[in-house]
Structure formats: C-alpha cells, structure tokens
Amino acid sequence: MKIAIYGQKFVKKNIPYINQFIGYVSNHSIEIYIEQSFFNVLSSFEEFKNLNFPVFSHYKELLNKDFSLMFTFGGDGTILSAITLIRDSGIPIVGINTGNLGFLASFNKDVFIKKIDQIFNQKLHLIPRSLLWLETSIVNHDLFFFNNFALNEIVIFRKETVSMITIDVYIDNEFLTSYWADGLIISTPTGSTGYSLSCGGPIITPDNKNFVLTPISPHNLFSRPLIIPDTQKVHFKIHSRVKSYSLSLDTRLTYLNKENELYIKKAPFYIYLIQEEKKTYYKTLREKLLWGMDQRN
Incomplete structure (x- = not known):
C-alpha cells in the first residue's frame, strides 16, 4: 500500500x-x-x-x-x-x-x-x-492552471472600490435577479458552514444535492440566501465601477475583468x-x- x-x-x-x-x-x-x-x-x-x-x-x-x-x-x-x-x-x-x-x-x-x-x-x-465547477466566457489559461473547482465555495467580490457591485444571476438561462452587494457566495453543502454561514446562509447537510447563493452585505434587505438544485447551471454577469472583480475558489484568490462572465455547475467528480x-x-x-x-x- x-x-x-x-x-x-x-x-x-x-x-x-x-x-x-x-x-x-x-x-x-x-x-x-x-x-x-x-x-x-x-x-x-x-x-x-x-x-x-x-x-x-x-x-x-x-x-x-x-x-x-x-x-x-x-x-x-x-x-x-x-x-x-x-x-x-x-x-x-x-x-x-x-x-x-x-x-x-x-x-x-x-x-x-x-x-x-x-x-x-x-x-x-x-x-x-x-464540488463546484467554474467556467468563464473569456478563455483564461491562468484561471484553469489555478484549478477551476471548489469544495467549499466560489466567491465573487468587489475589488479596489468601496462601492457595491451588481451581479446579474441566471439559472438554467432564466433570469433570477440582480444582486446589489459587496459580493455573492456560491456554496456547496460542505461549504454551508463556512463563509456562507457567517453571511446568514443556511446550514445544509452534506448529503443534500443543492447549492446555496448567499449575498454579502446586500443593499436590498429583501435579498436572502437561495437554495437551488445542484443539477442547475448558474450564469453570472458582473457590473462594477472599476474594471475588475475578485474571485476566490476556496482558499485561492484571483482577479478577472468585469467583461468576463462566469458559469458555475456541479463538478463531474x-x-x-x-x-x-x-x-x-x-x-x-x-x-x-x-x-x-x-x-x-
């Protein structure tokens, strides 16, 4: 062995x-x-x-x-x-x-x-x-070298500004909403006891087949965490006053231009x-x- x-x-x-x-x-x-x-x-x-x-x-x-x-x-x-x-x-x-x-x-x-x-x-x-699996609208070789999967969560967050960013969310190509917030956490059941929990997200037992979307300091007080099936694919468009935004996958941090849209789904393993x-x-x-x-x- x-x-x-x-x-x-x-x-x-x-x-x-x-x-x-x-x-x-x-x-x-x-x-x-x-x-x-x-x-x-x-x-x-x-x-x-x-x-x-x-x-x-x-x-x-x-x-x-x-x-x-x-x-x-x-x-x-x-x-x-x-x-x-x-x-x-x-x-x-x-x-x-x-x-x-x-x-x-x-x-x-x-x-x-x-x-x-x-x-x-x-x-x-x-x-x-x-796990979560990340794809981008603009091919980014550095990102894929960086490993495009996460066990806990993927986080979209503002960068180099104190202003909120706007995140348009589509689930299986259907428009959900636009979050005005500091950012948005996309969490697995495993990650539900991590960053998502500290932002008011629910605890999900690991055997559930779900993801949770948890806004970070949303401007609209009616914006609440949303649990969705992990069979769905989520599409994000990011709007910001500066040219880029922060993106983290578990403990790994990178930055993308705001023109770069994100697609997140369940990983194939x-x-x-x-x-x-x-x-x-x-x-x-x-x-x-x-x-x-x-x-x-």
Missing part, C-alpha cells in the same frame, strides 16, 4: 503525533510519500532532519503511483489545499485535525492513532462530497473523506458550533 502525506504549517507540539504515525506505517510496510513543501517544513525540525521518504509535488505523480489514501495534518484549510492535488483521482482523504475548527478534518490528533487499524483496514466510512462513524455530522455541529452549550458563565 502507498499513502501520501500533506500539510502546510507545523508546530513542535505536534511532533509526537507524526512520529507515532510514521512508526506505525513503517512497521506495517506501508510506503510513504510526502508532499515536497511539507517535507521541507518537517525537515526544518531537528527530530525530522533525517527523513528519508520519497516526495511528490504534482497531482500527476499521485495518479501515476496508485495511492490508496492521503493523510492531511492541519485543519480544514489544509484539506481545501490538498484537493488541488487530489482532483478527480478518487484518492480518499484522512483529515487529522491539528488546527482549530475541524469540520472536514474529523480525526482528533489525540485519538487518530487509536483508529489507525480501522482506517487501513477500511472499516470506517467513505463520505463523498460534491467527488472528493472522498474518511470519517470515524456513519452519522457524525450532527455531532460535529453540536461540538463545533457549541449548540446547546450554556455560554452565560
């Missing part, structure tokens, strides 16, 4: 967890490949200066070597970054939460070693997550996450959002 390891930041207090993990997989003759940048981060610590594992730096290297799993060490942002390497390969992600919130990185760093046998014996649950139990989402909501907790004291 071959596994990939990915991370971004790393702090000294997490060294014991990595050491236990590397010791386990080495003792079970599991091949380890470490993403190049993360390898460099780990090698900067005295405890890992003698690391001697093969590295990878491009998604094609994952496709060519028949990987069984990718382990990510970090938070949800680490997983969002990791999917640019996973893409449509179907390699499941095991998210080890060494960060803060951890909606996607579901394995707590203190207990994941106890679950390691179950993970490698495939006795846990494989959860598919849908899924990202697969391994979770401890089949029914953990409601438990995650209670724990991460502190539902039912008495905060008065």
Whole structure:
C-alpha cells in the first residue's frame, strides 16, 4: 500500500503525533510519500532532519503511483489545499485535525492513532462530497492552471472600490435577479458552514444535492440566501465601477475583468473523506458550533 502525506504549517507540539504515525506505517510496510513543501517544513525540525521518504509535488505523480489514501495534518484549510492535488483521482482523504475548527478534518490528533487499524483496514466510512465547477466566457489559461473547482465555495467580490457591485444571476438561462452587494457566495453543502454561514446562509447537510447563493452585505434587505438544485447551471454577469472583480475558489484568490462572465455547475467528480462513524455530522455541529452549550458563565 502507498499513502501520501500533506500539510502546510507545523508546530513542535505536534511532533509526537507524526512520529507515532510514521512508526506505525513503517512497521506495517506501508510506503510513504510526502508532499515536497511539507517535507521541507518537517525537515526544518531537528527530530525530522533525517527523513528519508520519497516526495511528490504534482497531482500527476499521485495518479501515476496508485495511492490508496492521503493523510492531511492541519485543519480544514489544509484539506481545501490538498484537493488541488487530489482532483478527480478518487484518492480518499484522512483529515487529522491539528488546527482549530475541524469540520472536514474529523480525526482528533489525540485519538487518530487509536483508529489507525480501522482506517487501513477500511472499516470506517467513505463520505463523498460534491464540488463546484467554474467556467468563464473569456478563455483564461491562468484561471484553469489555478484549478477551476471548489469544495467549499466560489466567491465573487468587489475589488479596489468601496462601492457595491451588481451581479446579474441566471439559472438554467432564466433570469433570477440582480444582486446589489459587496459580493455573492456560491456554496456547496460542505461549504454551508463556512463563509456562507457567517453571511446568514443556511446550514445544509452534506448529503443534500443543492447549492446555496448567499449575498454579502446586500443593499436590498429583501435579498436572502437561495437554495437551488445542484443539477442547475448558474450564469453570472458582473457590473462594477472599476474594471475588475475578485474571485476566490476556496482558499485561492484571483482577479478577472468585469467583461468576463462566469458559469458555475456541479463538478463531474467527488472528493472522498474518511470519517470515524456513519452519522457524525450532527455531532460535529453540536461540538463545533457549541449548540446547546450554556455560554452565560
């Protein structure tokens, strides 16, 4: 079996967890490949200066070597970054939460070693997550190099101005409305607990086949989030007092000229996450959002 390891930041207090993990997989003759940048981060610590594992730096290297799993060490942002390497390969992600919130990185760093046998014996649950797929009216090679898909959300936002932008929205070629706002969030069910939630959007359980459109600080107070089926294609025309607007796909940010129209639909592939139990989402909501907790004291 071959596994990939990915991370971004790393702090000294997490060294014991990595050491236990590397010791386990080495003792079970599991091949380890470490993403190049993360390898460099780990090698900067005295405890890992003698690391001697093969590295990878491009998604094609994952496709060519028949990987069984990718382990990510970090938070949800680490997983969002990791999917640019996973893409449509179907390699499941095991998210080890060494960060803060951890909606996607579901394995707590203190207990994941106890679950390691179950993970490698495939006795846990494989959860598919849908993504958004972006196309533009003007061919933009930089954008597609930038990866035109998102697991959480795609955000259209004003740039270099304090004035609102206007976003005309068409759903399956039928005009919906024009949003006068700072921007607009197009979110998956996975991303409904992210930026969309902070802007008043609804929480959607991951097994739903929907997207949600959530305006950011709309001028019209009757503009509210809208849930639509993920079978529909959404078309956006952007109007602004300046020549360009901001566009983000998960954690990746770029800028487009306002003449560039956007088309968003469901991506033709899924990202697969391994979770401890089949029914953990409601438990995650209670724990991460502190539902039912008495905060008065």
